[in-house]
Amino acid sequence: EAGVTQSPTHLIKTRGQQVTLRCSPISGHTSVYWYQQALGLGLQFLLWYDEGEERNRGNFPPRFSGRQFPNYSSELNVNALELEDSALYLCASSLKYNQETQYFGPGTRLLVL
């Protein structure tokens, strides 16, 4: 069974640009979660999508947004990139919410110059 996949693996952008990250969950999983792992800050919860709807959002500005498609894959969009957006962005999926294990993808490493 294929795990969570993310693309691209690495990305370099400049300040002010926009970026789109992609995530495909494990087959059969309906929930997708996005996390940011910036150096020294640990993992920070960004967004949770389930059945195409945004269910929860972390403490991030509105320029972080996303969506989930009918096939349960998801995109994370970041507008007006800032230097501090440089981080590893991790996507996870689960079968259902609450007390279920989240399975993580390998991440997309974003560098903002």
Add this chain to the structure above:
Amino acid sequence: SQQGEEDPQALSIQEGENATMNCSYKTSINNLQWYRQNSGRGLVHLILIRSNEREKHSGRLRVTLDTSKKSSSLLITASRAADTASYFCATDATGANSKLTFGKGITLSVRP
């Protein structure tokens, strides 16, 4: 602020020794989970312990949970060089609506 706080921040042991890592949290939880991360890549789920459980085992892993002290420990027995990684505890807080809150992690180095 971080819900889970692990300690120590870094741990270096010899292969074959046991490694004990601790996690403290602040609010009531549904469950607590431990994850491993190799070289800044994706996280691998290790074990989940529910709030009504006190101890759980999985292979060489033993997790305890003390909800009265709001703390958990992860014990890796007979460590191997391949256990070298960062370890994170994550809490599924009551009412957090599936939001997992991670600590900053513990860097474990196992010397061959």
